[in-house]
Amino acid sequence: MNSASPKVLIVSIPKGGTNLLMQVILGIPGMVRTRHNMLTKAAKNGISAGEMGVMHLPYAPQFERALLDNNVKILFISRDxxxxxxxxxxxxxxxxxxxxxxxxxxxx
Incomplete structure (x- = not known):
């Protein structure tokens, strides 16, 4: 993992394709999946470079601000x-x- 690696949060509805997108992101060299509770981790100390978090996330303005302030790339996936x-x-x-x-x- 290096500091140039992205910080990624995959957001979806349950059964919406989360695992498919997770496997694509893990194909990027240096990416690892964090097992922390993403609401707590992102709000307190952010996602580290090269980390990918996965969650079914309800919208909350304060959580969005924490992600934006930490330069986390948010990927939303949905299926029909x-x-x-x-x-x-x-x-x-x-x-x-x-x-x-x-x-x-x-x-x-």
Whole structure:
């Protein structure tokens, strides 16, 4: 990691393509993924050069200011909401069998 490496924050909605974009960014030499809570890390001490954070972020003016002040590049990714819905349905059915949506989803 050198000081010329970008500071990157990937923002998306759940099941919106986060992992795809993350793999693209990690293909840049020197980039690493930070495992810190991005709301806390970005607000307190910023993202370091060569770090990439990932989160599903609600908008907050003070958080935006912290990112801009620290020269963090924000990448937003989204998919067609129909695809997101199908992906979320499969995710819930496979990972959370007791989720309150499961009875409704099993009838689709």
């Amino acid at each position: 909401l129909r695809d997101v819905t199908v992906s979320m349905m499969h995710f819930i059915l496979s990972k959370f069998p007791s989720h309150f949506f499961v009875p409704s989803l099993q009838n689709i």
